[in-house]
Amino acid sequence: MTLQLLRDTETDKPDAATEAPAPAPPETRTCPKCSAPLEDGQDWCLNCGEAQPGGRRVSLPGKRATATVLALTTVLVGGAVAASYAALQDGSETATPPAQLAQVPTASQAAPAPTTAVPDASTAVPSDTVPSDTSAAPSDTDSLLPPDAGDTPDIPDSSGGTSSPADTTTSDTTTGTSTGTTKTDSTADTRTSTSTTKTETETEPVKIDLADGAGSLYDPFTRDTAAGDAAKAFDGDPNTSFPVTVAPGSTQIGAGLAVALPKLQGVREIELKTKTPGFKIEIYATDEEDLPPDVLDTRWAHLKDVKGVGSDTDGAETVNLGSGSTKYRHVLLWFTAPPTEGSTVRISELKLLG
Missing domain, CATH: 2.60.120.260 (Galactose-binding domain-like)
Structure with missing residues (x-):
């Protein structure tokens, strides 16, 4: 009679506890640049010096420095505006307009007083009234300017008549120009004549008179x-x-x-x-x-x-x-x-x- 050994299927099944997967090792941070391992909370790579993402310094780049610069700039601008305003206020209080001095004509420019009376400034006619006399005294601004050639008054001469300084000056200038031209022409003619004579003398050698027995x-x-x-x-x-x-x-x-x-x-x-x-x-x-x-x-x-x-x-x-x-x-x-x-x-x- 043959004996058959039956396999115990209960004992052949693996133990659930022993076949459970092992827990995964904890994830290690590495530097993205050089792959060096990093500790938790490490902001900089000790191997290559690269700033690590997610660090405290990377998350707030330059905010403190930017705030400092803005604060200093605001203080300086405010101080400059205040100083400028103070300077303008002081200048407006102390500055006084220069006094305008009327020019006194010299003896050679003195002209006879006009026969028409000049009204006082306090009793001047209104602006809508046109004065009938056009020879009224000039304004303060005009009195500071030299008179034009056409406005120069006539100066009495020794013969009892009148002559204009402009006419006299023009006459003298014309006479001087004419005299100078005549003198220059005469000098030029003299020089030309002398130069021509000298050239003719140099181009014509003269015979030398020799003594007897020379x-x-x-x-x-x-x-x-x-x-x-x-x-x-x-x-x-x-x-x-x-x-x-x-x-x-x-x-x-x-x-x-x-x-x-x-x-x-x-x-x-x-x-x-x-x-x-x-x-x-x-x-x-x-x-x-x-x-x-x-x-x-x-x-x-x-x-x-x-x-x-x-x-x-x-x-x-x-x-x-x-x-x-x-x-x-x-x-x-x-x-x-x-x-x-x-x-x-x-x-x-x-x-x-x-």
Whole structure:
């Protein structure tokens, strides 16, 4: 016979007490920024310093400071209004309008008293009554202003008549203007005439009168072999000439013609004529009374060089030396290169202009 074990279903059922769910742990507050745990009533995160929502400081942000600022502002505005009112009250009590002083006309502005009597201010006619006399005295305001040119009274003159100051002033002004214009025109004409004359004088050099024997041979190196007469360069005869001759075939002249001026003066131009064109000259000048012994002496002032003298002008040459502001005592024409043909330089005519 088989035995069957029956299961006790009562004992297999779980105990209600043991199968009851465990209670949920209490909720822990965390910082919404860094998730750090917070205690109850904690207003600030100790980890990141963030203010926590629902805290006492967050629920009343700035109310105390705002109230303080409003209270101070109200006090200051009230004090300013009170001070302004007090200042206005004091100024209105002490301020007095300035007294108006009537201007007393000077002797030159004094006018004869009007013949029409001026009514007193207390007995003045009403405003609706039009006075028949238009020459009544001006009001107080008008008396403080200077009279217009048209209202200036006539002043008796010595002849018994009357004349207006405005007319006299106008007449004097017109006369003065006319006189000044005439004087200016005359001065301008004089200056223009003087300037024109001076310009004409400067643009036309004048020939310098030289004394007899003013010209001489300048030959410090003894190069000349002709022994010519320097006076023939100043005699006014184009058929005569002053020659300077060197050895045949020489490529240099090395001698010159010195001219003594009557006094210290400026030289602006040199005019010469030659029968042997094509030579070269160097022009020097000195303010010494005696000629320097050598052309290389520093007392000679070099003025100008001229090549091919008279080659393109049929033997005539004009040398411009400037304004002539510097004054000299001697002028030297130093011949360097010989003419186109031969070894003789001839000066037919020579003029110095200052």
